[in-house]
Amino acid sequence: MTQIALKPDEATLNLLQTAFPDLSRNNIKTLSQAAVYEAYPARTDICKEGEEGTTLYILAEGEVDIIVHADDNQEILVDSIGPGAYFGEMAFLGETTRMATIRTRQPCRLLSIEEEDFMAIAQANPSLLRTLLRQIIGHIRRTDRAVINELNVKNTALQKTYSELEEQEELRTQFIATLSHELRTPLTSIKGYLGLINSGAMKGDSLQQALDSITRNVNKMVGHTNDLLILYEMHPQKPSFEYLEVADVLIESLNAARSILNDHSSPVTIDIQPDVPKVYADRRGLTLALRALIENAFKYSPAEAPVAIQVSCPKADEVSIAVVDEGIGIAPADKLRLFEPFFRLEKEESAPTLYPGLGIGLTIAKFVMDRHNGRIKVSSTVGLGSTFSLRLPRK
Structure with missing residues (x-):
């Protein structure tokens, strides 16, 4: 690695502006005072996962790989980045342990900014910080x-x-x-x-x-x-099947969902048709599945938007429990991935919204329905809402 003293020319200022577009030009000029150029040959590790570091890097020329290691020490290539990208930002948040290895694909030229040099400037410039x-x-x-x-x-x-x-x-x-x-x-x-x-x-x-x-x-x-x-x-336990009143399981699931989401304020209506019999089900599993559907209805709907729960017998040998919301809806392309573990809907706007949670609720619901020889039906319109139905066999 070769280090070169920085002259804050126009190219350097433009590079910093590309990396940090939210900073004003004056803040860019201030930031450039803490930066120096460094050169690295190809196939060189600039940062190593697990090692300590106090430097932020901005790539001026070349291309680097971002690599993480699995439990068996196998290398996983996460991404490759080019000029204008930066890495090593954890050093500026008080976290000195590198979370990935950064390796040059070809000879690279970088701007480096040390945490100590940056903080000396930032202390006098709260807007920059x-x-x-x-x-x-x-x-x-x-x-x-x-x-x-x-x-x-x-x-x-x-x-x-x-x-x-x-x-x-x-x-x-x-x-x-x-x-x-x-x-x-x-x-x-x-x-x-x-x-x-x-x-x-x-x-x-x-x-x-x-x-x-x-x-x-x-x-x-x-x-x-x-x-x-x-x-x-x-996590797999042997299910315990018994005849259950649907209303009892619904109330238990609804209370659990409200508790998890800090007593969510959306009004909920429950409509159970008079001819609905008891269901032969595992109470714990069915409660988890319904809780997941109710939580999603709350989470993906506007504040205080109503949620309806409808219980009926669409077929003589089947009981349906449907959760209906007036939320963001689901695009057709996303329906195919709904039950994948860790898949979460993201609202694409000028500022994309990734909804909270880990994307396992529907995976849990499907797992429970498979155990019951049941199924889940989904109908949805983007911008109008969604209906998720658990279909349980009566026997």
Whole structure:
């Protein structure tokens, strides 16, 4: 590696502006004072997973690979990035352990910014500090999504070769990997902001913004923990079938869903046709499945939008329990993936929304229906809402 003193020319300023588009030109000029150029030959590890580091890098020329390691130390290529991209941002949030290995594909030229040099400048420029941290946290979130997607792809082939118990064990392993990445972003954000607060760098409006961010991220982690408990409850146990009153299971499921989502305020109506008999089912499993459907209805609907639960006998040998919402609906292309583990709907707007949770509720519901020799029906219209129906055989 060769280090070259930086002259803040126009090309350098444009590179920093490309990497950090939210920063003003004045902030870019300020940031350039902490940057130096470095050159690396091909097939060189700039950062290594698990090692400590205090440097943020912006790629000026060349291409690098982002690599993570599986439990068996197998290398997984997550992504390749080119000029204008940056990495090593964890150093600026008080997290010095590298979460991935960065390896050059070809000779590369990079801008490097040391945490110590950056903080000396940022202490006197709260606007630069706030804006850069906000963009870096968003970048971490997007990177984590890419890692999760790659882990899912690597595990798909394995899932088809296992028996039911082996499949569930593999899913649980994948869940832990996904959970760790989903928790890392809010934990890193919290740690970074607390470090800045303790050092006195956050004051006035900046302090309140930091506290608001910490609160949001704590709430996000609580939601993930609740999802973890659901998966734990689902993990294979021998079902215990008995004749159950549908109303009793519905009330239990609804109360559980409201409790998990902090007493969600959406009004719920329950309509049970008079000819509906008892169902022969595993109480625990059916409660988990219904709870997952009700939670989704709450989660993907506007605040206080009504949710309807309808119980009927569409066929002589079948009982239907339908959960109807007025939420965002599901695009036809997404319907094919609804029951995949860890799949979550994302609302594409000017600022995309990835809804909270780990994407396992419908996987749980399908698992339960398979055990009951039942099925799940889905009908949905984008922008108008969705209906999920559990169809249970009467015997």
